[in-house]
Amino acid sequence: MSDNVLVVAEHADGQLRKINAPVVTFAVKAAEIQGGEVIGLVLGSDVDGVAQQFAKLEGLSKVLVADDDAFAEYLPAEYASAIATIAEDVDATLVATVASFRGKDFIPRVAGKLEAEETAAAVVSDVSGLEDEDGELIYKRPIWSGKLIEVVKPSDDVEITCVTVRVTEFEPAGDGGNAPIESVSAEAEGDGSTFVSFDKVQSERPELTDADVVIAGGRGLKSRENFVMLENLADLFTGAVGASRAAVDSGMAPNDWQIGQTGKIVAPKLYVAVAISGAIQHLAGMKGSKCIVAINKDPEAPIFQVADYGLVADAFKVVPELVEAIKAEM
Amino acid sequence: MKILVTVRRVPDLDARFDLNDDKTEIDTEALDHKINYFDEVATEEAIRLKEKGGVDEIVAVCIGSTDATKELRTALAMGADRGILIEANERELDAFAVAKILSAVIDEEEPDLVIMGKLGVDYENNQAAQILAGLRNWPQATFAYSVAVEGDSVTVGREVDGGTVTFKLPLPAIVTADLRLNEPRFPSLPGIMKAKRKPLDEKTPDDYGVEVTARARTVRYELPPERQAGVIVESVEELVSKLKNEVKII
Numbered sequence: 018m019s020d021n022v023l024v025v026a027e028h029a030d031g032q033l034r035k036i037n038a039p040v041v042t043f044a045v046k047a048a049e050i051q052g053g054e055v056i057g058l059v060l061g062s063d064v065d066g067v068a069q070q071f072a073k074l075e076g077l078s079k080v081l082v083a084d085d086d087a088f089a090e091y092l093p094a095e096y097a098s099a100i101a102t103i104a105e106d107v108d109a110t111l112v113a114t115v116a117s118f119r120g121k122d123f124i125p126r127v128a129g130k131l132e133a134e135e136t137a138a139a140v141v142s143d144v145s146g147l148e149d150e151d152g153e154l155i156y157k158r159p160i161w162s163g164k165l166i167e168v169v170k171p172s173d174d175v176e177i178t179c180v181t182v183r184v185t186e187f188e189p190a191g192d193g194g195n196a197p198i199e200s201v202s203a204e205a206e207g208d209g210s211t212f213v214s215f216d217k218v219q220s221e222r223p224e225l226t227d228a229d230v231v232i233a234g235g236r237g238l239k240s241r242e243n244f245v246m247l248e249n250l251a252d253l254f255t256g257a258v259g260a261s262r263a264a265v266d267s268g269m270a271p272n273d274w275q276i277g278q279t280g281k282i283v284a285p286k287l288y289v290a291v292a293i294s295g296a297i298q299h300l301a302g303m304k305g306s307k308c309i310v311a312i313n314k315d316p317e318a319p320i321f322q323v324a325d326y327g328l329v330a331d332a333f334k335v336v337p338e339l340v341e342a343i344k345a346e347m
Numbered sequence: 348m349k350i351l352v353t354v355r356r357v358p359d360l361d362a363r364f365d366l367n368d369d370k371t372e373i374d375t376e377a378l379d380h381k382i383n384y385f386d387e388v389a390t391e392e393a394i395r396l397k398e399k400g401g402v403d404e405i406v407a408v409c410i411g412s413t414d415a416t417k418e419l420r421t422a423l424a425m426g427a428d429r430g431i432l433i434e435a436n437e438r439e440l441d442a443f444a445v446a447k448i449l450s451a452v453i454d455e456e457e458p459d460l461v462i463m464g465k466l467g468v469d470y471e472n473n474q475a476a477q478i479l480a481g482l483r484n485w486p487q488a489t490f491a492y493s494v495a496v497e498g499d500s501v502t503v504g505r506e507v508d509g510g511t512v513t514f515k516l517p518l519p520a521i522v523t524a525d526l527r528l529n530e531p532r533f534p535s536l537p538g539i540m541k542a543k544r545k546p547l548d549e550k551t552p553d554d555y556g557v558e559v560t561a562r563a564r565t566v567r568y569e570l571p572p573e574r575q576a577g578v579i580v581e582s583v584e585e586l587v588s589k590l591k592n593e594v595k596i597i
Contacts, residue, residue: 029509092514093477093487118507122489125474128562129446129481139562140442140474155566160470161360165373166569167470175562210486210520213502213513224509230596254596272492272506272527278471279526287596297361304574308594310586325577326589338583346587346597 020053023109025100026071027117028061033070035227036115038189040182043144044113045076045190050149054078056107057196060099060203062089068198075194081107083203090212091119097126099203104177105136106201111154116143116181116282117226128179139171139178145186156180162278163301184226185284185305218273222257225276230256230287233276233303236263237292237313237332244270246336247291253343259283259303261293277302292332295320312336348402348496348518350393351458352427353449354409356380356418357469370567372438382418385464387425387531389524392494393462394426394532401496404428406456410448411437413549423542424534430547433555441561442474449475450482451555458519460501465490465523476523486516490525 022044027034044055057080059068064084072080081103087095100123104112112127114120121142128138146157150170160167171178225231232251234244244258251258260270262277276283278298284305291312293299296319303309304323311324314331321327328335358364358378365374393405407422409415410433419430433448453461466473473489480487492511493504502515506525516522534542552559580586591597 093480093489094484097481118490118505121473122477122487122507125442125477126481126487128443128474129478130484131481132443132478133482133484137562138443140472140478141563142472142474157569159571161364162468163571164360164364166571168566168569169563170566171563172561206484208480208484208486209517210488211515213515215507215510215512217510226508273510278468287590287594308596309574309577310590321577321579323574323577325574325594326586327577327579328581328583328586329579335583339586342583342587343590343597346591 019108020051020110021108022048022053022055022111022113023104023107024055024057024077025112025114026057026059026067027115027119028059028064028067031063031066033067034115035189036117036184037071038074038192039184039187040113040115041074041076041190042187043147043182047111047113047147047154050147050154051110051152053110056081056109058083058100058103060088060096062086072196072198073192073194075191077194077196080196080198081201082198083201085203085205087205087207092207092210092212093123093126094208094210095205096123097130098206100127101130101134102204103201110177112177112179113182116183120181124179124181131177137174137176139175141169141178141180143183144180145183154178159301162297163304164297183282185282222251223255225257225259225274225281225283228257229285230254231259231276231283231285231306232256232289232291233259233261233293234264234270234291235261235293236267236269238264238269241269243333246340249340250289250336250343253340253347254287256285261299290320290324291336293320294318295323348460349456349458350396350402350405351453351456351461352386352389352393352405352407352422353463354386354390354407354419354422355383355411355467356415357383357467360468366568370569373568380414380418382421383464383467385466385468385524388526388528389462389464390422390425390427391529391531392524395529396494396496397426406431406458408433408449408452410435410440410445416547419547420542421534423545423547424538425532426538429545431550432547433550433552435552435559439559439561441563442472443478443562444559445475446478446482447560448552448555448557449479451557453483455555460496460518461521463521463523465525476521480521486520488514488516488520489523491522492525492527494522494528
């Protein structure tokens with residue numbers, strides 16, 4: 018009996034999302050500790066293209082594809098029942114996916130489903146690290162708005178551990194792989210829920226979690242219009258625009274721009290925090306960024322404690338200047 | 348229709364906290380506690396549904412220390428009708444243990460709708476509702492920003508990656524409340540007075556025939572790596588120079 022790792026791919030619009038690559042790195046590391054292979058799984062309808070992209074990620078021994086109309090639109094019950102069955106079929110003792118809205122929606126349900134079928138299952142969410150403790154996996158995850166790391170171990174009777182992986186904490190796996198692709202059939206048991214509609218946020222810019230550069234604004238910007246200069250700055254780098262919760266709650270920025278404990282977690286190459294004070298809950302969402310720049314007129318703002326470069330100045334004055342100065346260099 | 352909401356208390360995360368010597372416990376006793384914000388949102392949603400009509404009873408359930416009676420009374424003061432506090436050692440609970448206990452409560456209470464906060468702001472697990480749904484094969488809709496009940500189904504708008512999605516779930520179902528579902532009310536003074544007379548039963552997992560069974564244990568805590576101190580730049584020019592020459596992003 019092997020201790021295999023099953024990685025469930027996240028895809029949208031026929032494309033594999035970039036954020037799967039760090040999950041494969043995590044899975045490879047886990048397999049090195051516990052033994053076993055890393056097996057990829059794609060659930061969907063018409064997903065040959067996704068499977069081919071997934072198969073390129075280095076470390077996968079094979080990619081299983083369950084292509085079925087039942088998976089045409091994501092629903093948690095169908096996903097969870099199929100994954101629970103396949104995990105047992107392939108002798109997986111660890112099931113992993115991206116810690117996205119979707120991953121967090123179905124992974125714990127997979128554990129619940131396994132338990133309902135008398136297989137003891139543990140869940141660990143937002144895994145940011147793992148360690149070898151006498152050949153067994155222990156998981157690390159951020160808690161308390163990122164103030165503490167919790168080290169978690171599944172209890173001895175657990176047979177399958179289901180995790181969501183915080184992608185900002187693992188390097189993306191290379192794409193030189195060539196895993197064989199295999200078709201599998203999956204019994205997708207629904208729970209009566211139906212998909213009604215999806216309202217996609219239209220944006221020319223990259224997703225916050227994919228962007229190399231994020232320019233974020235806080236409530237100090239006072240209005241939606243003042244975010245335009247941040248958009249101009251972001252566009253110079255083909256970056257994304259984010260916001261603090263306070264700015265979103267004040268209506269200055271849309272919900273999906275929110276970065277923080279209750280918003281998105283990002284770790285881009287460059288994070289520029291403009292007029293953001295730096296509350297703990299906001300820091301929880303961005304302090305993993307490679308380089309942090311803070312622009313705030315308050316020298317006491319907590320954001321300066323995490324910034325690599327701080328500019329104590331009025332954002333309304335310096336951001337337009339910054340845009341022009343960077344344009345001149347490009 | 349009967350709605351069941353869950354309530355937890357959480358410590359004040361902004362306060363200084365201490366770890367014990369071997370870092371296996373966080374000393375939360377000295378800290379202020381309050382109701383988990385997302386549970387307030389869940390409770391508020393149940394009350395709004397009741398105000399719209401068709402809801403006979405809102406039951407608020409809390410699993411944890413009896414110190415949480417205060418937080419459970421807050422849910423009653425907001426408008427829940429009855430409270431159940433299931434006493435359990437919080438250190439022995441994990442999301443699975445909670446889900447198992449809740450499942451037994453559901454067997455007894457038979458709610459049509461269960462609304463939970465999407466996560467506890469301390470441990471941020473975001474698991475219990477989904478595990479519970481998997482255990483019972485009940486419809487689930489997490490991260491709800493809108494909830495509309497029509498007859499024997501509930502239509503839920505959910506915040507997801509890249510936008511929002513709408514699911515329709517047959518009842519009974521489990522929904523988790525996200526930030527933007529509503530703004531919870533402050534309990535009114537009449538509400539607080541009424542809450543003192545509302546039933547609040549203290550039970551144990553044993554009363555529901557359940558053993559506390561955690562599947563994941565906290566082994567220890569660690570402090571996250573600290574970022575190295577940065578520098579203050581004096582001008583836009585200096586910042587651009589750093590971005591170009593040190594960060595190499597221009």
